[in-house]
């Protein structure tokens with residue numbers, strides 16, 4: 001029952017977010033964008049645009065340094081933060097300097113870059129396609145992983161003259177990472193440390209109401225999700241639900257069903273090769289998370305070749321949304337992120 005309740009809440013949050021309500025209304029500064037929010041909280045902000053190989057024009061936000069940091073080092077280590085499904089870079093700055101890990105890391109001397117994946121409110125442009133065309137929306141987190149992340153990572157490394165960066169992803173921000181580093185293994189060496197909050201790759205144990213539905217016919221999923229308003233492509237939702245209802249329990253590419261043969265030259269979608277993800281990964285999970293279920297996270301822990309830490313958030317009720325909004329986010333999550341980053345800093 002509690003699970004059902006959580007899922008309902010999440011669906012409501014999704015819908016409110018898609019209508020542009022939650023990120024704005026949850027905070028007093030409801031009309032500010034990410035850049036303006038950062039400035040409002042007293043930090044310097046920058047806005048950058050990055051064009052992907054397939055023409056999507058993405059916006060990145062940056063906190064280049066903190067006014068509270070005494071570091072005079074101009075070549076600060078980079079942290080790249082990637083939001084989740086229906087989210088945006090605003091998710092990382094909304095709670096302000098006392099609770100958002102990005103300001104805390106800036107205070108510690110890091111250079112903070114915030115990604116925005118294709119289709120979200122800051123990344124709705126394309127070199128040739130209009131957002132009114134269905135071709136613009138024809139993507140899932142697969143394309144975000146193979147196009148958006150490589151372009152954004154390369155842009156940041158180029159601008160900062162670094163060879164690698166720290167990556168912090170939440171939920172879909174972790175899925176994109178696993179897609180990127182498995183499909184394009186050359187990106188592993190560009191990652192100094194990956195911190196995965198609510199990692200979502202294997203999802204066969206997801207305890208969502210939809211999972212309980214006995215779908216005779218998977219073709220219905222796209223129809224159901226086409227009802228969701230634009231802001232995240234329905235294909236990202238469908239791809240997640242495919243992961244949940246797959247009999248194989250594998251982390252698979254998008255299932256085009258009878259078009260798989262044309263697309264992949266095999267009847268079923270190929271598996272993402274997690275063995276290729278050689279970058280060091282720390283997995284943070286909540287015991288009560290219906291989307292990143294502990295069973296699936298443990299499976300991920302045992303599949304990835306370079307897990308440096310498996311961290312269970314030390315609060316039994318911790319769930320998916322808590323990663324963004326928990327009251328005790330500092331002792332439960334942020335302090336541990338900062339500790340891990342410090343531990344890894346000495347290794348370079």
Ligand SMILES: *[C@@H]1O[C@H](CO)[C@@H](O)[C@H](O)[C@H]1NC(C)=O
Pocket residue numbers: 068069070107
């Ligand atoms: C900066 O220096 C001041 C004075 O030395 C010190 O009180 C403060 O804690 C330092 N801040 C940081 C973030 O290191």
Ligand SMILES: *[C@@H]1O[C@H](CO)[C@@H](O)[C@H](O)[C@H]1NC(C)=O
Pocket residue numbers: 096097098
């Ligand atoms: C942050 O914490 C400081 C010191 O504890 C407090 O003075 C300040 O009001 C807090 N800021 C916000 C936005 O909560």
Ligand SMILES: *[C@@H]1O[C@H](CO)[C@@H](O)[C@H](O)[C@H]1NC(C)=O
Pocket residue numbers: 157158159161
């Ligand atoms: C960044 O990209 C530009 C243009 O492609 C290139 O000329 C420059 O050498 C790159 N800088 C670094 C540090 O990689």
Ligand SMILES: *[C@@H]1O[C@H](CO)[C@@H](O)[C@H](O)[C@H]1NC(C)=O
Pocket residue numbers: 217218219220
């Ligand atoms: C599944 O649904 C689609 C769309 O409603 C329909 O065209 C197809 O025949 C159905 N397949 C089966 C096996 O029922």
Ligand SMILES: *[C@@H]1O[C@H](CO)[C@@H](O)[C@H](O)[C@H]1NC(C)=O
Pocket residue numbers: 298301302305307310
């Ligand atoms: C997580 O994986 C590591 C090896 O990568 C293993 O030593 C550890 O026992 C695993 N943890 C759990 C709880 O399965």
